[in-house]
Amino acid sequence: MQWHKKDMDQYLQAKEYIDTIVMTLAPFQFSNDQELIKLTYQEELLHIFAAEITRELSGRTVQIPAYHYLKNSDKEIEISRMNEWIADCKKQPFAHFFILTFDAAWKKHEKALDGNLLWLPSVQLGDLHSKEMQQYIREQVMQISELIQSYWQNE
Template sequence: MKWVLEDVDVYNQSKEYVDTAVIPLIPVSVQSDFKSVVSKGEFITHVTAELERQLKGRVYLFPPFTYLKNTKNVFEILLEWKTEIQREFKHVFFLTSDEMLKDNKPQSLSKNLIWLGAVPIEHMDDNLKRKLLQDQVEQILNILLQSWNN
């Protein structure tokens, strides 16, 4: 389910089955790394869309959380989000390709933050892109399954 009105109605009718929130984390920068940052954000957007498509009815895809790449208090904000969203969803996962988040994440977010190495997909053949996204989703599924089984 996605962050759209139609899916809110479906969610309200089937809350007991939808226990996982997924939030894409998209850094923003217009410095010299502009293209790289955009590419990583686009990659995460595609992966989370595919994850939602495959797990519709179990996962609720939130809109991307965007932040300036060098934001100092991003972890405080994510902890706030996690606390708030866990009032409604048992499992909360943030997906990112931002190395800064991967390398500096606090223990309190270690199980919630999933880092994926971004692959530039802009010139990729559609079949290859689908295969790559499928491989990424399978990796995430393994993490989700472990969480669901605990």
């Protein structure tokens, strides 16, 4: 399910079966021309990954809005804010919270997060609609979906 009214109406009717949140974690930095294209491309790709994972695991997952932060922001402040998001979501209750990111800097902070960080290696800029990229996305989605399902099995 996506963060759309129609999907949230559906969620409210079946929420006892939906126990997993998928959120993307994306840096924002408009002030750096060198990073601008790379960061926007990565955010587009993250959104595609999250949407495809949510579709692949439909019936148990909800994709919430992306969490954005300034690239050079204080990670401790961002961790506190993200953990507030997670705490609010877990009031529904959700048992699993997955955070997708291309930013490897978050790996050293993942233990402070109240969710599971899934770091994806960044990808070279390219056409998101090319056959090669579509195949890459499909392969990554399958692997991530299997990983999420392994968390479900270990409940």
